[in-house]
Amino acid sequence: MYKPISILPALFSIAAIMAGAAPATAQEFPERALTAIVPFAPGGSTDIMARSIAAVAEAQLKQNVIVKNVAGGNGSIGAKEVQDKRPDGYTVLVAAENLATYRVMGVSQLSFADFEPIILLAREVPVLVTTPDSRWKTVNDLIKETKEKPDQVKIATTGPTGISGIVATILGTKFNMVPFKSAGEIVTAVLGGHTDVATVGLIAAADYVKAGKLKVLAVVDGKALPAHPEWPALGQVMPEYNKQLPWGPFYGVWVKKGTPAPIVAKLKDAFSKAAADPKFVESVTKKEMLPLNLMGKDAVDYADAFSSKTAWLLYDGGAAKTSPADLGIARR
């Protein structure tokens, strides 16, 4: 039944893999397949982003980029896995803004400071939605009511660290925050009348708005979206919120700190070219996201500013017990 002869080559190939390649020099990099770790389950927005960029980056790197989902702990388990690997550039992290929340929430000790950004790809714009038959015509009406009757208006969130939870904190008024598991569940909760309003990334709501089943009260951003000028921007109708805006999820590619500079440079080159690929650009536009394309110091600054803003919002909103000040995160 078993033929040892046919097994030997397989064993050799495995042995070759086990032995591992000697540390690559930058000239040769990459000489084997890369692993892109996605710290969320397959099918989520980070996963889709990773699979889209991996497919175009392969052509640039002339190597396979294997997407591996390491879900759990709001993304901290996957981030930890990248930290546990050697900083040789063969393991990249395709992640989202969540890294900013781990330390204040006590989930993990990791933060953006432990990673070196290759590129920040795109950001998502949150929209505040309700049903078309709702009693609020504008976002001002809604905010007025939450101030008059605190804790009565139900906002669907994905927990305090999710988009909706943080936007509710930005709005600074008292909502009854009803937590759900995913953006999809949030939208259903509003459609089914189980909650009154919700904030989701535009992609999760766009089709419902088009079909007339949801209404956009405000785009949570400083300016109206070029593609949808008819929706009011929060920063324009209520300028007092401008100091907190823009706030929203973003997606990017990182490697472990300590990866040799020439390898980082090669990765930056490959991923920036991949991000400019028309196919990728189209996928970003189709997802109703805004391209960021930030690298180097710009990327670090963007993530730092975001981290500080988010950490303080979580602390001020009461969701986080650890003060950002104790972690050395300055208020900006």
Added chain:
Amino acid sequence: MEYWIYIAALTAAGTLTGILVGAIPGLSATMAVAILVSLTYGWDVTTALAVIMGIYQGAVFGGSITACLINIPGAPSSVITTLDGYPMAKRGEGGAAIGWACTESFIGGLIGVLALWIGTPLIARVAVGFAPQDYFLLAVFGILLVGSFAEGSFGKAMFTASLGVVLGLIGLDLITGMPRLAFGSDILVKGVDLVTAILGLFGLSEVLFQLYQNSSAHIIQKVGRLFPPMNQLIRCLPLTLRTSAIGILIGALPGVGGPIASTLAYDHAKRTVREPSRPFGEGAYEGVVASESANNAAIGGAIIPMLTLGIPGDAVTAVIIGAFQIHGLRPGPMLMTETPHLFNLIVVSLLLATFFFLIFGFLLIKPFIKLVSIPQNILLPPIIFVTVIGAYAINSSMLDVAWMSFFGLLGFVFKLYKFPIPPMVLGLVLGPLIDETFRRTMISYHGNPIDILGAIVASPISLSVVALMGVTFFLMLRKPRNSKA
């Protein structure tokens, strides 16, 4: 025409892959579809969908093969199939057990596709109407079914179920965003992976227990008649129809899939079948019928909210939504009006896949039987290795292997002292759902019980769930019909 032949060939390939992936413990349909999504990035969306639908149907059936033969469910939705499928194999009827599973998966799958085809708008509306309190009622209903799986002592079943719930809650608390019962550990924040737990609780513990019992008695598997007798099939048809309906509805509810559908179906069978072929738990055909028809019917159900609302009905549909988005399509309210041909394609390839797995299933029974006919002291050590590599394959993480071993030893101890294991899996599945929906309901109504009661009375959906619970309890209190001894 050529187009459809092409689609049929792809679906067939997908179905075969699905059966194998389903049958190998540790490899799941979710994983296979996720990998396929990457591979098919450059393909046309229709071809990718045909393969994916094949995998989906094939894998849900495939999970029952190892569940029946070696008591290791290949996938979470086949856990319940072990209850009667494995006793059948112990009687030497492993072939017949898979025959039943295959036929019933086929009928359930067909009914599910039919529901998808005609019932989509209606079922989607019902699914949106489910409020947090309705999910909570449903989850509580599920955990109360533990009695169905109590072999002997109800107290012991409650213990394993509660332990399952508590272990299922370890990890990140979605509602506060903070770790819970993680005892400050980076590792525990991840929580317990259901597939890892199943591999240990069913696979490893079973092997250890068999070695412990030193049951050298070699079971000779009959390979004579594999197809269930026609008169038996017809006798079970009313049950199949009812359990498939359960499968469709549970499948259509977002976040609740095959495992819960088959649990509810099994319980339903146990309570309503007057004279099972054999007592439940000792190889009753009706047990396999209920579980396998429900889990394949749940596929049709799970696709409904995915297509109409863009909300996954289970883990596989979550990945399929990702596949749609990668190809620039958005499942949701506009999909049915903007791209009706995709809906047709999904219906057709799901339908084809049910026929393919019926054919492949019966062709594969004999080789699988041969494999388990290897003497036990040669077969068992490699099964241990399969549980290890299977646990590793889930996330390529050694940590999962450690968890699997923990659950394996725990299951072994449970078996020694006659603590039933299936309630624990039920607890692991339902625990997070109960916790989440309970708190969501409480938060929604500011913890005011009168408001919650009012909301339940005002909603026809809640009232139906309550009525369902009432009927079940009524049946539960009556003398059990099936334990004649």
Added chain:
Amino acid sequence: MSATSYKSGNVGANIAFLLVGVFFFVSSFFIDRGIYPIWSSGMIVPALLSAVMIGSAAHSLAQAIKARRAGGAIERTFEPRVMGYIAAFLVYIGALFVVPFWLASSIFLLFSFLYWKSLSLVNAIVVSVAVVALSMTLFAKVFYIVF
């Protein structure tokens, strides 16, 4: 039942499970409530269910004691042979963290076949290597998992 075998009764197992229940019950009270009040906090379900655990383990313990008095208790005998194998399995799992996967697994399989005297040495080597190589190629090649 050899003279060296260990015996463990149902009573002991139930006491252990009771303690597991108590452990989780106490732990439930240390769960962080976050921004939510107690009635919707993450403590409720674990506390409630571990109370159920304590209750059912106590019930089961009472029955075990009753059964022991009546002389019908489940007394499990642990023969060194099985316990030894379980210990070897644990060594294998521990070894996986340090030794390459294929090596540890092949040795464990080889050991198993010899331990249970199921195959001759040569056959055992061939089968162990074959099983490991086949399954690893299957998992690695087909599913992109690089060990």
